Amino acid sequence: MTELQRESLRHAMPWLVMAGLLLVWEIACIATGVQEIILPRPSQIFSVMIDRWDVLLRFCLDTLWTTVIGFALAIAGGLVLGLAIGASPFVYSGLYPLLIAFNAIPKVAIVPILMIWLGVGAAPAIITAFVISFFPIVVNVATGLATIEPEMRDVLRSLGATRTEILTKVGIPRAMPYLFASLKVAITLAFIGSVISETVGGNRGIGFLMLSAGARNDAPITFAGLFAIAIMGVLMYALCAMVEKRMTRWAFRGELVT
Numbered sequence: 001m002t003e004l005q006r007e008s009l010r011h012a013m014p015w016l017v018m019a020g021l022l023l024v025w026e027i028a029c030i031a032t033g034v035q036e037i038i039l040p041r042p043s044q045i046f047s048v049m050i051d052r053w054d055v056l057l058r059f060c061l062d063t064l065w066t067t068v069i070g071f072a073l074a075i076a077g078g079l080v081l082g083l084a085i086g087a088s089p090f091v092y093s094g095l096y097p098l099l100i101a102f103n104a105i106p107k108v109a110i111v112p113i114l115m116i117w118l119g120v121g122a123a124p125a126i127i128t129a130f131v132i133s134f135f136p137i138v139v140n141v142a143t144g145l146a147t148i149e150p151e152m153r154d155v156l157r158s159l160g161a162t163r164t165e166i167l168t169k170v171g172i173p174r175a176m177p178y179l180f181a182s183l184k185v186a187i188t189l190a191f192i193g194s195v196i197s198e199t200v201g202g203n204r205g206i207g208f209l210m211l212s213a214g215a216r217n218d219a220p221i222t223f224a225g226l227f228a229i230a231i232m233g234v235l236m237y238a239l240c241a242m243v244e245k246r247m248t249r250w251a252f253r254g255e256l257v258t
Contacts (some may be wrong), residue, residue, distance in 0.1 A: 040220045045227060048220040060228050063194050063205040066122050070129025071190040075183070078134050082141025086175070087167055092142070103135040107193055111200040123203060125197040131187035132193035140182035144175025144246070149178075180244035187236045191229055 006115060022042045028034075030247040038045060084091045107243055118176055126212035156166050206207025210225040 004203045011217070019021070031164075037217050037219050040223055044220050049224045049227065051223070052221065056206075056224060056228055059204070059206045059209040059225075060232060062234055063125075063191070063198065063207065063229070066205065067187075067190045067194040067236075068131050070126045070193065071133055071187055073126070073130045074133040074137055074186060074190065076187075077130070078137025078182075079141060082138040082175075082179075083145065083167070085138065085174070086142035086145025087163075087171070096142075099135060099138060103133075107132045108116040108196050108200065111197050114197070115201045120201055120203050122204065125194045125202060128193035128197040130193070132196075133190040136182040136186045136189065137179070140178040141175050144178030145171045147174055147178075177248045178239065180248055183240045184237055184244070187240055188233050191233050191236075195203040195229060 003026045008136065026041050026043060029039060045231065085095060086092075111128055114127055118124050119128075124211070125245070135220060146167070152170065154171065155165060161169070195210075196203035197206035197213050202208045206228055210222050213219075213221040213225065
């Protein structure tokens with residue numbers, strides 16, 4: 001197998017695996033005769049997605065923009081706090097235990113509180129997407145700063161570099177691969193947060209659509225919603241991976257694995 005064929009096969013593998021899984025799903029549903037209300041076939045789900053694409057698109061856009069806003073806020077807050085924790089042992093000692101305690105709280109438990117404070121709408125979904133994707137960014141940025149070797153710090157200080165210069169010229173570039181690794185995880189978590197909020201008490205978004213469809217025993221539209229969330233998650237993950245490949249290529253000697 002030539003290098004070009006091997007590369008083409010590698011890029012085709014996700015599509016081949018996905019097609020194989022959907023084919024097994026389709027055959028299993030036909031062979032077992034399972035009812036559509038229990039487990040619809042992939043062909044039925046795709047048929048619903050095509051027939052009702054306008055409805056799905058409207059609800060997907062609601063979920064997408066709340067997720068992106070929450071994710072953007074998580075990036076901004078995570079960068080600031082991660083830099084502070086990674087740069088200062090005192091901030092680390094004071095805040096890191098609190099972050100761990102907050103992250104241990106199930107995020108679905110804070111959605112009713114947000115509903116009481118903010119009412120039903122997009123705001124609880126944005127905040128839920130923010131809080132669920134915030135922690136990985138903070139931890140990875142702080143870890144990236146912590147990977148600066150003490151010997152390198154000593155050499156830079158001996159050359160006259162200040163604490164701020166060490167942070168900006170060495171620490172932040174060193175943390176970039178860690179940041180983008182966390183973003184690829186955080187964006188999928190942000191979708192989870194938005195959908196949780198929409199399902200618990202929203203009036204818009206794909207989570208609300210799935211909840212309404214489930215109340216009507218409309219399994220195909222419910223699964224279509226799941227497929228739509230998966231597609232949006234993969235696309236946003238791919239976007240983060242593309243930006244990572246352009247901005248942190250210097251950090252990898254070989255091919256970047258995403």
